[in-house]
Amino acid sequence: MQDFEYVAPTTLEEAVRLLDGNGLKVKALAGGTDILVQLRANRFQVDRLVDIKGIPELNQLSCSEADGLTLGAAVPCYRVYEDERIARLYPALVDATSLIGSIQVQSRGTVGGNLCNAAPSGDSIPALIILGATCEIAGPKGRRTVQVERFCTGPGRNVLEPGEMLVSLKLPLPKANSGAHFLRFTPRKEMDIAVVGVGASVLLDDARQRILSARIALGAVAPTPLLAREAGDLLAGREASEAAIEEAAKAARAAARPITDIRGTARQRTHLVGVLTKRALGTAIARAKEGKKP
Amino acid sequence: MTGRTHVHTSINDTDVDFLCESRQSLLEVLRDVLWLFGTKEGCNDGNCGACTVIMDGRIVDSCLVLAVEAEGKTITTIEGIAQAEGLHPLQQAFLEGDALQCGICTPGFVLAAKALLDREPDADETRIRHWLAGNLCRCTGYDKIVRAVLKAGKEMREEAP
Numbered sequence: 079m080q081d082f083e084y085v086a087p088t089t090l091e092e093a094v095r096l097l098d099g100n101g102l103k104v105k106a107l108a109g110g111t112d113i114l115v116q117l118r119a120n121r122f123q124v125d126r127l128v129d130i131k132g133i134p135e136l137n138q139l140s141c142s143e144a145d146g147l148t149l150g151a152a153v154p155c156y157r158v159y160e161d162e163r164i165a166r167l168y169p170a171l172v173d174a175t176s177l178i179g180s181i182q183v184q185s186r187g188t189v190g191g192n193l194c195n196a197a198p199s200g201d202s203i204p205a206l207i208i209l210g211a212t213c214e215i216a217g218p219k220g221r222r223t224v225q226v227e228r229f230c231t232g233p234g235r236n237v238l239e240p241g242e243m244l245v246s247l248k249l250p251l252p253k254a255n256s257g258a259h260f261l262r263f264t265p266r267k268e269m270d271i272a273v274v275g276v277g278a279s280v281l282l283d284d285a286r287q288r289i290l291s292a293r294i295a296l297g298a299v300a301p302t303p304l305l306a307r308e309a310g311d312l313l314a315g316r317e318a319s320e321a322a323i324e325e326a327a328k329a330a331r332a333a334a335r336p337i338t339d340i341r342g343t344a345r346q347r348t349h350l351v352g353v354l355t356k357r358a359l360g361t362a363i364a365r366a367k368e369g370k371k372p
Numbered sequence: 373m374t375g376r377t378h379v380h381t382s383i384n385d386t387d388v389d390f391l392c393e394s395r396q397s398l399l400e401v402l403r404d405v406l407w408l409f410g411t412k413e414g415c416n417d418g419n420c421g422a423c424t425v426i427m428d429g430r431i432v433d434s435c436l437v438l439a440v441e442a443e444g445k446t447i448t449t450i451e452g453i454a455q456a457e458g459l460h461p462l463q464q465a466f467l468e469g470d471a472l473q474c475g476i477c478t479p480g481f482v483l484a485a486k487a488l489l490d491r492e493p494d495a496d497e498t499r500i501r502h503w504l505a506g507n508l509c510r511c512t513g514y515d516k517i518v519r520a521v522l523k524a525g526k527e528m529r530e531e532a533p
Contacts, residue, residue: 186433
């Protein structure tokens, strides 16, 4: 690996200053499970790595029934799936974080990094999209927020400008009678990269028969993880029935724009979008029915 | 480009200071600077688990940790798990159960299994197989490794006060 300057700021202001490299090639380092592999493979060069793990705000993990979830960008996956409050309120996030890499990778890799890496197959991204997460971003011009579904702009590319960094992800508190699920298809159950990943969230009425709203997000079938808005919207007002789920799966297949590559053909991926959408919705609905009645 | 950085760590219950370049992985420093050759290099990209060490209680691939990031950390390598009275129960079980052939993956498997049994002494076969998914072995077919971990777990439970 080429040499670079390593810096580990302890405040956000300092990190933003160091990330704004004045022509230097600078990247933020969280868990390193993607970036160190990419550097070693000469995918790109850096002059400076800014280790963001020493900044308190980025290690924040607060989850409450009042404010929802604030997930600092440097919080590793295991802290997410070992948190009992998250397991209760955001099981879809547990589905996704416990699928990323190995236990070793989950000790280091972060949800924030999975998002910033912007792989079309990034497992946590569809989960964040269906849960309505927003990205809190800090930069030389101050703070801004971006909806997760707008964060990735292409394979390995995101909306961050030079000097900007992801600070945290904010997830609203799930409503009563709601449920969500993420799953993926991989030849090997663990340690693999999604051929297709699908997340679905639903909000049911008080009788838990009718779907009030739904969100469906697709991974690895487009240049970025995708919110299949029409597929979710057509479920609004519908009975939570097999026929409705079938229709949503068809719309999700239509939204997918997959390519053929080493992991699967476009045809297989389109088929998988349908299968996984049905399964994701089925589990999301079952979870919505499991929760406490309001 | 930027000179060398002084890093202070605890490795196998001993205070260890070393100098490293920013680009060096913890794996490189363990082997090339500290001469702890028990930690193996396999794929060098986080797939095979041969370089697994325990850092602050969690298993990590030491190829995916920069040595500078080890500042202030507590690290256990394969050299640090045998006890005064003899091998660690996992090491003994691997030996007795023929759970290794070439041995390159073994330190990583033993450390990953130790981290599991320390947390979950009752881990069953499914849990063990899932936990060890990040460690690859091209010789044994895994079965003897899983049997060895189950056996060591049983022994450790029986020995526990």
